[in-house]
Amino acid sequence: MSVSLRDHLDVLARHGDLLTVDAPVDLRYVSAVIARSPRAVLFNRLADYDLRAVGGVLSTRDRLAWAFGMPYPEICHRVQKGMDAPVEPALVADAPVRQVVRRGEEVDLTVLPIIVFNETDGGPFISSGVTVARDPELGFNAGFYRMMLRNRQTLSIAPGYRTSLAEFYRRAMARGEPLEVSVSIGTHPIDSMAAATFLPLGRSELHLAGGMRGRPLELSPGVTVGVPALAHAEIVIEGVMPPVGWTVQEGKFPEFHGYVTGVLHNPILEVRAVTHRRDAMLHSLQMPMEDLWITGPPLEANAWQALRRAGITARAVYATPGGCCAFHVVAAIEGPPGAGRRALESLLEVGIVKHAIVTDADIDVYESEQVEWAIATRFQADRDLVVLTRRPGKGIDPSIMIWEEGRPLTAKIGLDATLGADVPRSRYERIVYPYHHDPVVETILRDGPVPVPVDAATQEGAGVRVEAQLRGGSRYFVEVLRALPDVPYRAVAATVARLDEEGRLDRDGEGRLRMRGTPEEVLRS
Ligand SMILES: Cc1cc2nc3c(=O)[nH]c(=O)nc-3n(C[C@H](O)[C@H](O)[C@H](O)COP(=O)(O)O)c2cc1C
Numbered sequence: 001m002s003v004s005l006r007d008h009l010d011v012l013a014r015h016g017d018l019l020t021v022d023a024p025v026d027l028r029y030v031s032a033v034i035a036r037s038p039r040a041v042l043f044n045r046l047a048d049y050d051l052r053a054v055g056g057v058l059s060t061r062d063r064l065a066w067a068f069g070m071p072y073p074e075i076c077h078r079v080q081k082g083m084d085a086p087v088e089p090a091l092v093a094d095a096p097v098r099q100v101v102r103r104g105e106e107v108d109l110t111v112l113p114i115i116v117f118n119e120t121d122g123g124p125f126i127s128s129g130v131t132v133a134r135d136p137e138l139g140f141n142a143g144f145y146r147m148m149l150r151n152r153q154t155l156s157i158a159p160g161y162r163t164s165l166a167e168f169y170r171r172a173m174a175r176g177e178p179l180e181v182s183v184s185i186g187t188h189p190i191d192s193m194a195a196a197t198f199l200p201l202g203r204s205e206l207h208l209a210g211g212m213r214g215r216p217l218e219l220s221p222g223v224t225v226g227v228p229a230l231a232h233a234e235i236v237i238e239g240v241m242p243p244v245g246w247t248v249q250e251g252k253f254p255e256f257h258g259y260v261t262g263v264l265h266n267p268i269l270e271v272r273a274v275t276h277r278r279d280a281m282l283h284s285l286q287m288p289m290e291d292l293w294i295t296g297p298p299l300e301a302n303a304w305q306a307l308r309r310a311g312i313t314a315r316a317v318y319a320t321p322g323g324c325c326a327f328h329v330v331a332a333i334e335g336p337p338g339a340g341r342r343a344l345e346s347l348l349e350v351g352i353v354k355h356a357i358v359t360d361a362d363i364d365v366y367e368s369e370q371v372e373w374a375i376a377t378r379f380q381a382d383r384d385l386v387v388l389t390r391r392p393g394k395g396i397d398p399s400i401m402i403w404e405e406g407r408p409l410t411a412k413i414g415l416d417a418t419l420g421a422d423v424p425r426s427r428y429e430r431i432v433y434p435y436h437h438d439p440v441v442e443t444i445l446r447d448g449p450v451p452v453p454v455d456a457a458t459q460e461g462a463g464v465r466v467e468a469q470l471r472g473g474s475r476y477f478v479e480v481l482r483a484l485p486d487v488p489y490r491a492v493a494a495t496v497a498r499l500d501e502e503g504r505l506d507r508d509g510e511g512r513l514r515m516r517g518t519p520e521e522v523l524r525s
């Protein structure tokens with residue numbers, strides 16, 4: 001079973017999706033190389049640094065699918081499984097991440113290859129740290145919170161105000177105590193996804209990771225703090241957040257929504273120890289692409305749950321990358337007329353979803369052009385649009401202009417692109433190309449020998465046989481062709497043309513061909 005980032009790199013290498021750079025690279029180029037590389041990148045040597053760097057390991061849907069060993073759309077069900085059946089983590093001795101231990105005055109963060117990601121960053125940033133904390137009443141918590149390098153033994157950390165970590169910190173401050181944390185850098189994508197999952201206060205992402213794997217997440221006891229770290233991480237930073245609050249300037253930094261956020265005030269993290277594998281690599285987790293695919297499936301899991309609670313049968317749910325895998329969700333549903341609106345109302349309550357779309361089950365929600373097509377052809381704005389105003393929003397959404405009592409307010413919309421109950425289904429006849437799945441078509445595409453009806457005798461009898469077909473009842477042109485596989489197309493077309501010229505051809509209300517009746521029959525009908 002894959003437990004480490006290295007295991008994941010092996011998987012990427014097997015898929016030809018890892019570029020290994022052995023020449024020494026200056027850290028200033030690492031961000032751009034990761035951004036421009038079509039593959040994940042492992043920098044085996046860095047000029048002036050002993051440790052290695054790696055990036056892009058989470059940048060595509062495929063990379064996540066390979067990490068989980070399942071198609072991407074199924075990952076959300078694995079998250080759900082972890083939520084339903086969490087597994088207690090296990091402490092292990094002699095974790096690889098403790099091969100090198102520096103504590104106290106030996107700590108020097110500047111030996112770590114921490115990169116600058118973006119032109120206007122406030123400094124070098126650690127973006128890939130899974131921060132573990134413990135609260136006496138609430139237990140463990142784990143999440144990602146970016147950290148900016150300040151000096152040899154100090155980082156700042158960005159817990160926001162509404163995360164569980166922010167609440168743990170406020171509680172520690174109320175006790176007048178520092179909050180101890182461990183920061184595990186370079187984790188397996190399953191553990192990273194667990195840490196990126198929003199769980200209610202008091203529920204532990206470490207237990208979620210165990211539940212997602214069906215076996216305990218292995219932790220290593222802290223060497224200077226009372227909180228453990230992920231045993232199979234590359235690097236662990238231990239430290240405390242002194243009980244002084246959000247006091248230091250921090251940022252700017254690129255955010256998950258694809259923009260650079262401004263300078264904030266954030267807490268300090270005083271570092272007590274750094275431990276790492278002997279040949280450790282620092283994961284330069286690049287925003288936004290490496291953030292998206294670990295935040296989508298947890299959101300999709302919550303969306304499935306919300307739809308189930310609303311009594312809706314869903315076929316597929318996708319948090320789309322264009323919607324930052326957070327603001328947009330598309331669901332293909334089955335259900336009675338009216339289910340679309342109910343589905344939208346549920347989806348717009350999930351996470352920070354702002355725009356939701358529901359389609360019928362025949363739409364592939366992973367193909368944005370199909371979703372757009374459903375909107376183009378099944379949606380009427382005055383009938384199928386749900387608009388909500390003044391809902392709780394996400395503070396860093398740059399479009400939000402309304403704040404009330406310090407809370408950002410957002411508008412939301414839902415688009416019901418399912419077939420309207422009152423619209424005739426006959427308007428939605430799908431195009432089917434004749435002989436689409438016929439083996440002959442394959443043969444033509446392969447440029448192999450194709451059977452052609454050429455028998456002169458059958459051609460001679462063709463007119464009679466086509467007429468017999470049309471006398472047998474109404475037939476689409478293609479139905480006549482299919483009934484007479486040995487008759488050349490041109491003979492069928494010529495017969496139909498002749499019958500038309502002779503005034504003997506008729507058409508029914510569906511456009512099928514038939515023979516015109518005798519004058520008596522016509523009068524009777
Ligand atoms: C790569 C990555 C970086 C993140 N950086 C931050 C951050 O700097 N500050 C923040 O508040 N949330 C950040 N998040 C989101 C939190 O990790 C996420 O909201 C998590 O659910 C919070 O967990 P908590 O409520 O248990 O503290 C980040 C998520 C990812 C995947």
Ligand SMILES: [Mn+2]
Nearest residue numbers: 141142164199
């Ligand atoms: Mn949490």
